Amino acid sequence: MIQVEEALSIIAxxxxxxxxxxxxxxxxxxxxxxxxxxxxxxxxxFRQSAMDGYAFIHSERHxxxxxxxxxxxxxxxxxxxxxxxxxxxxxxxxxxxADTVIMQEHVMANDKSILITIMPEQFANVRSKGEQIQKEExxxxxxxxxxxxxxxxxxxxxxxxIEVYKKPKVTILVTGNxxxxxxxxxxxxxxxxxNSVMLEAALQTIGIKKTKVYKVKDSLKATKKAxxxxxxxxxxxxxxxxxxxxxxxxxxxxxxxxxxxxxxxKINQKPGKPMFFGSKNETxxxxxxxxxxxxxxxxxxxxxxxxxxxxxFSDTHLPKLVRKLNTSFTNTTGKTLFLKALxxxxxxxxxxxxxxxxxxxxxxxxxxxxxxxxxxxxKKGELxxxxxxx
Amino acid sequence: MIQVEEALSIIAxxxxxxxxxxxxxxxxxxxxxxxxxxxxxxxxxFRQSAMDGYAFIHSERHxxxxxxxxxxxxxxxxxxxxxxxxxxxxxxxxxxxADTVIMQEHVMANDKSILITIMPEQFANVRSKGEQIQKEExxxxxxxxxxxxxxxxxxxxxxxxIEVYKKPKVTILVTGNxxxxxxxxxxxxxxxxxNSVMLEAALQTIGIKKTKVYKVKDSLKATKKAxxxxxxxxxxxxxxxxxxxxxxxxxxxxxxxxxxxxxxxKINQKPGKPMFFGSKNETxxxxxxxxxxxxxxxxxxxxxxxxxxxxxFSDTHLPKLVRKLNTSFTNTTGKTLFLKALxxxxxxxxxxxxxxxxxxxxxxxxxxxxxxxxxxxxKKGELxxxxxxx
Numbered sequence: 001m002i003q004v005e006e007a008l009s010i011i012a013x014x015x016x017x018x019x020x021x022x023x024x025x026x027x028x029x030x031x032x033x034x035x036x037x038x039x040x041x042x043x044x045x046f047r048q049s050a051m052d053g054y055a056f057i058h059s060e061r062h063x064x065x066x067x068x069x070x071x072x073x074x075x076x077x078x079x080x081x082x083x084x085x086x087x088x089x090x091x092x093x094x095x096x097x098a099d100t101v102i103m104q105e106h107v108m109a110n111d112k113s114i115l116i117t118i119m120p121e122q123f124a125n126v127r128s129k130g131e132q133i134q135k136e137e138x139x140x141x142x143x144x145x146x147x148x149x150x151x152x153x154x155x156x157x158x159x160x161x162i163e164v165y166k167k168p169k170v171t172i173l174v175t176g177n178x179x180x181x182x183x184x185x186x187x188x189x190x191x192x193x194x195n196s197v198m199l200e201a202a203l204q205t206i207g208i209k210k211t212k213v214y215k216v217k218d219s220l221k222a223t224k225k226a227x228x229x230x231x232x233x234x235x236x237x238x239x240x241x242x243x244x245x246x247x248x249x250x251x252x253x254x255x256x257x258x259x260x261x262x263x264x265x266k267i268n269q270k271p272g273k274p275m276f277f278g279s280k281n282e283t284x285x286x287x288x289x290x291x292x293x294x295x296x297x298x299x300x301x302x303x304x305x306x307x308x309x310x311x312x313f314s315d316t317h318l319p320k321l322v323r324k325l326n327t328s329f330t331n332t333t334g335k336t337l338f339l340k341a342l343x344x345x346x347x348x349x350x351x352x353x354x355x356x357x358x359x360x361x362x363x364x365x366x367x368x369x370x371x372x373x374x375x376x377x378x379k380k381g382e383l384x385x386x387x388x389x390x
Numbered sequence: 391m392i393q394v395e396e397a398l399s400i401i402a403x404x405x406x407x408x409x410x411x412x413x414x415x416x417x418x419x420x421x422x423x424x425x426x427x428x429x430x431x432x433x434x435x436f437r438q439s440a441m442d443g444y445a446f447i448h449s450e451r452h453x454x455x456x457x458x459x460x461x462x463x464x465x466x467x468x469x470x471x472x473x474x475x476x477x478x479x480x481x482x483x484x485x486x487x488a489d490t491v492i493m494q495e496h497v498m499a500n501d502k503s504i505l506i507t508i509m510p511e512q513f514a515n516v517r518s519k520g521e522q523i524q525k526e527e528x529x530x531x532x533x534x535x536x537x538x539x540x541x542x543x544x545x546x547x548x549x550x551x552i553e554v555y556k557k558p559k560v561t562i563l564v565t566g567n568x569x570x571x572x573x574x575x576x577x578x579x580x581x582x583x584x585n586s587v588m589l590e591a592a593l594q595t596i597g598i599k600k601t602k603v604y605k606v607k608d609s610l611k612a613t614k615k616a617x618x619x620x621x622x623x624x625x626x627x628x629x630x631x632x633x634x635x636x637x638x639x640x641x642x643x644x645x646x647x648x649x650x651x652x653x654x655x656k657i658n659q660k661p662g663k664p665m666f667f668g669s670k671n672e673t674x675x676x677x678x679x680x681x682x683x684x685x686x687x688x689x690x691x692x693x694x695x696x697x698x699x700x701x702x703f704s705d706t707h708l709p710k711l712v713r714k715l716n717t718s719f720t721n722t723t724g725k726t727l728f729l730k731a732l733x734x735x736x737x738x739x740x741x742x743x744x745x746x747x748x749x750x751x752x753x754x755x756x757x758x759x760x761x762x763x764x765x766x767x768x769k770k771g772e773l774x775x776x777x778x779x780x
Contacts, residue, residue: 017454024588025572025587026591027719029591029594029595041576044581045576045580045581046578046585047578068751071567071568071608072566072567072568073566073567073568073569073579073580074567074568074607075577075578076577078485090606090680090681091581091680092568092679093578093579114544119562132743132745132750135751140752140753144753147753147779147780148588148589148591148592148594148595148686148750149588149590149683149686149727149749149752149753149755150753151584151587151588151591152584152585152587152588152591152682152686152749152753153584153682153750153752153753154584155572155582155583155587155588156581156582156584156682156749157572157582158572158573158574158576158582159572160572162571176460176462176463177462178461178462178463178464178481178482180548182415182545182546182547182548182549182550184550184561185520186431186435186546186548187465188436188465188483188777189436189462189463189465189482189483190435190463190545191434191481191546192545192547193434194541194543194544194545194546195413195542197416197541197542197545198538198539198541198542198545200416201419201537201541201542204419204536204538205538218461218463224517232582241644263548270520275533281479282575290480290481290545291481292542292546293539296538296539296542301620310717311720315682320735321735322736345710345711345712353522355517355522356702357483359539359540359542359543359546360522360523360529360543360703362542362543363530363534363537363540363542363543365539380398389537390537
């Protein structure tokens, strides 16, 4: 049995980057760049007006004759005389020999001329060519996460394709004779199978949209056979159930017989102690506990950073928050606890029911509060660390 | 011109709930419940063992004969005598007249009998029927957001369908003669059109996966015609560009002529001042500024809560964070500022370039720091409010 931090290190060490793929910028939300991107153009590509107003050659003069117009999209490069001005709009081309734009609120105008009422500084309201980024300059370094703003920035530079790390193919294998599909009749001694839809949804929250789900009965033969085929086509495998210490748990044996190397089994934590982590080639295998809340806890704590690691994220953990604890708490287990909790801007409250079997507390929690195994007492008002899961 | 808070109130008042639809639980991630859900079963549905161990009738006795086995999924209801025990596994059915389960680590056992080494309390390790939720009890109130844990909880109760608020159909209408598709050649005076892919991506982050995008030239006729058809089939319309004070901005006119009621135009803020908000029947229209960073700012500040409102969220704003400001800052504009900023666990740094035209700062920011219009000076170390956008 190992400690949480050690388990996280072993997972990180064994999570290799996924292969690289080209992808359309418009489809790249949530992917991570696998290349440094350079700008193919100057941005702005020409001197641009930052205002609706009038372009002119800055001087002491206050009155100018209107000799033309420059709308966004135009390119009429009028040569201005010192007494002339061009009506201009935000984003439009500034004629080459104009150096200043006066905003329209600071002139009096008729159809033919303007009178400047508040004189701007020379060069005011003109965005110079390449002011934001120059051609060949770095747009984004490798390992940048593609956000909506990043997509907008790449698109405004005319970039349509980028190289990113592929998303891992994740397969879920559910074991358990006691499990019945929701919607079917629940016969005696059975429970509804809920971990697969829960894990699929959790995967969706980090952009893994398609997950294959397989279900097998509790037998070594069936589990072994299913794993053999799944191992070939998956980058990450989540096995749900069949990993606790009971005599009827075949999963570990089926994994080892399929050539999966055991990297650890059991973590000194609650909930979620019985977890197997192993690998075969680049494929990672997490055999998660069958209890729904334990399963989801270990997903957030272990699977989530592994997926982010494989996708090329530079920061692979859930962001940690620090909050003031609303109550005192005693940890006599000697285990690291992950407690379902509700935080607000300043405080965090530990929720009442912490059972590993059920999810109702998890469904109203917005965080997991971490109590380290070697912390016995948390005082009311003490600062504690939590992982937000909302 | 109105203040930010007033704009937010007007938007909230005019954002009606979307119609209700039935949806499969497995597809419901990110939707909001439109009904109160009651449990169709007791959970657990029977008395369950919480451990791998042995079920028995609690007494002073330490030695018991093994007379059977109860695996997960079984329903062999053995009637035990006081000196008898049943081998049992986590989640398995506890025979009706057994009252206690001893964990296997606390016995010495052979094939035929066990000797208890550490006697548990009576009723230990037995989950009673309906302990987590009783039949007909409330599972979730209306307006609960469907998270992975909520999906798991609904599924484990055998619930396959729920009623949720539909997601709004969002249409983006891009205007501007200056705009060229990324990938094409950039002729003089033109820039690449990037707002549509950026807004599509921003919509994806709140679960709006399919967005229709239309592009029109800067003409009243074209804009009017496009809006007429879009208004019929959209719940929310985002118009990008064509809303600033320039003579060549037709959008407002085209909206009004299509019967869209103006609810406000222009907000006392920077960036993002020139924004039109209106409605026709239940459809909301946001005419966003064409500058990419202004457009994305107003998306997060205004469109985001409107979508959440329509989807039935009870809390519709971006979660606000409070952080310590790393530098001093002076606001002489009299406007509410939304500054691209980077926060960590305790501090926030205002990023250097705050131009409304470009997105490079936005792409590395993880938050918008709010400086209210009536705040002139922020001191270093002062607590400030920000909206996380990561």
